[in-house]
Amino acid sequence: MSDLRALYEEVILEHNRKPRNYMKRPEGANRSAYGFNPICGDEFTIHMTVEDGVVKDVGFEGAGCAISTASASMMTQAVMGKTEAEAEALFEAVRDLLTHDHPDPATAGRVGKLQVLTGVREFPMRVKCATLAWHTMHAAMHGVDGTVNTEEPEEHHQCAIGGGH
Amino acid sequence: MTAVTTGAMTLPLDVEPIRAQFPVLHQEVNGQPLAYLDNAATTQKPRAVIDAVSGFYERDCANVHRGVHALSARATEAYEAARGSVQRRLNARRPGEIVFVRGATEAINLVAWSFLRPRLQAGDEILVTEMEHHANIVPWQLLCQQIGAQLRVVPVTDSGELRLEALDGLLGDRTRLLALTHVSNALGTINPVAEIVARAHARGVPVLVDGAQALPHVAMDVQALDVDFYVFSGHKTYGPSGIGALYGKHEHLQAMPPWQGGGEMILSVTFDRTTFAAPPLRFEAGTPDMEGAIGLAAALEWLESVGLERAAAHERELLDHATRALRSVPGVRIIGTAAEKAAIISFTMEGAHPHDIGTILDHEGIAVRTGHHCAQPLMRRFGVPATARASFALYNTHAEVERLVEGLHQVRRVLGR
8 A cells, every 4th residue: 555655645636636727728828738648548738828938827728647637737836937947947857756766866856845746656657647747848838839649659640531420 | 069068058157266277367466366357458378278389389399381390290280270270169161261360450451451452442431330449440541541432430329339220321332341349348349240240241241340359258150140251369368469360251362362472371483473372371471370379279179168158157247246336336437338248347437537546456456457448439439538447257256346346445545535
């Protein structure tokens, strides 16, 4: 139970139950990106208002598991009011923390409360859940069009799909 | 069928001696005994299959069809005997109607490119159903894209059954093939294949049936069903992975050009021309998966020795038990409630994403599948991104059903519901 509790920390469960800045498209939003995990179907759209190099407001919509929802909620709180450079540094730090067994010792100090997400390291199948919103935020901030995908597709083939529905 | 056999079929399945034949089941996962409920993804292997594969390596390993030496003769004999086992399991007319392939997916691709492509023109239609696995959608889409054909879709009802009343309207003059699953991997629905084939044939439309989920559970008679093609994978029916079979009617296979070139599919080669072997070897390029075929035959024979009817009856009891028990868990919604179902239960749980369910159950030693089950159009049809899925095999027990239910209560506790 102990390692499961590390994954489902009370803070994470609380954010999952009451996600912050959820279903919110900030007034004057000028950045957005859509993130998708095709393996599990988690999908989030991040909307941001960035003015004078500062994240004035941020919100998200979509659906996912407890880990991805809580991570998205905490991300919005963490980047709110940060400069673009600070948000970028936070993105790098969180990614480092979640994907490396021995992250840079300075990282822990930089992420603060987001350290509760580190339980996910023991569950490799769930790391993408925790990083999805962060990658999406990163894409939104950089004005990347289209979709962030946890699995990189090589090509999209399309076929006309006719009636029947 | 003898009276003795009939009597044996009515006896309930004694699960413990069956479980004893599956080494993998006797382990702990996260400190709990393993409850393996992900059988629609792959089944575990009995000792008979493990021994058949290792026995081939230990005694008979040689390439088939090529050598004149003893080991090659034994390997060839075992490989062709395996073809005979598949023929008997499907009740095909002759062994030559059985082509060994890597699995159901490869078999579908073979039919797409060798059978359908030469007879498909722009504006033609291929009919699939809304409950298909991606493997029975994508090969047809690729073909549509190349030729300019259209995919059309038979819809499903809210209970997860095919809307047969829509079928006749969709079977048109331009329909060149109907491809459908026998048993839905995501819903458990058993489709009325005989009736569907009859309707398609009445319009002159050949039918491919994906039997990947059916073969471990239901009796199969390709002649009685009159299907044109039937495909399945070994690993979902207690056999090895990387091996499966395509059944094709003799007249179809005879008319089909080779799909891949090289190896035993060739009669003679000059730089001017090549003449090809007759089916099934025409479609088995390169050195085949000999140990896979031998393991598959062992699996089919093992299941026959247990008794498919007894196994199916046991699985039906597990399904009924699990359906009742899951409905008692607050917030659980079962997706797929067809009258005719295999022992597969897809479900969602209010306030718990399937991946959280999967992780917490895994912590209790219970293996279920979570995700879209490679049936994304079907997930969209039911308005869910994913489900959790418990799928049962003949070695599963009622105690494991109870553990699943208790595990779901644990999910609620962990997530604070």
